[in-house]
Amino acid sequence: MSELIWNLILLILSAGLVFAFIRLARGPYLPDRVIALDLISILAMGFILVYAVRFNQPSFLDVAIILAIISFLGTVAFAYYIERRW
Amino acid sequence: MLREIVVIVLIFGGAIFMALAGLGMLRMPDLFLRMSSSAKAGTLGAGLILLGAAIHFNDFGIYTRAFAIIVFLMLTAPVAAHMIGRAAHFDGVPLWKGTVQDDLKGHYRASTHALETNSIPDNDRPATDEDEIPDNSEFDR
Secondary structure, X not given: OHHHHHHHXXXXXXXXXXXXXXXXXXXXXXXXXXXXXXXXXXXXXHHHHXXXXXXXXXXXXXXXXXXXXXXXXXXXHHHHHHHHOO | OHHHHHHHHXXXXXXXXXXXXXXXXXXXXXXXXXXXHHHHHHHHXXXXXXXXXXXXXXXXXXXXXXXXXXXXXXXXXHHHHHHXXXXXXXHOOOOOOOOOOOOOOOOEEOOOOEEOOOOOOHHHOOOOOOOOOOOOOOOOO
């Protein structure tokens, strides 16, 4: 029963990942792709946290911290690039 | 046993919010609506999953770390969304055709990259390049 619920949670998260990836591939403008990438990194953080709980490995939480910091810095850098590129 | 149920409910709710953020990212009609769905629902989903993980491990160090990540996400997600939205509006990304009001139109000075209260003359406005980039997405509306 518990196994089924964990698989269901991972399935729901991967559905969100697929939606965000379609927007990353199709998004008509560069900012669309940037926010899709931002959402993908937050979803990857969610995956890592779910795995940390499921396999009882608390050290994976540090990976979540690093991923949050890097995704924020990447989004800010892309914002500077989009605003100043012409 | 009770703690396990609480953890599963929190993580399940967080996963659903994250999937809804992805769905909004796919289905919303323009960049700014997509941004609102991803910034708000994504942060809430990540916060719920983090809370569930902290309750599962039930350790002081883990609680501190989870709290730090939640505070960091809640501080940085609006900042990142604001910067991307400002840059995209400056860059001339078109709004949805059902948009009622655009208060920033004509208030960006292109030479200084600054907002001004008075209306900017036409030759110093950022170009609205709706014609240069074709809108060829079938997912738009």
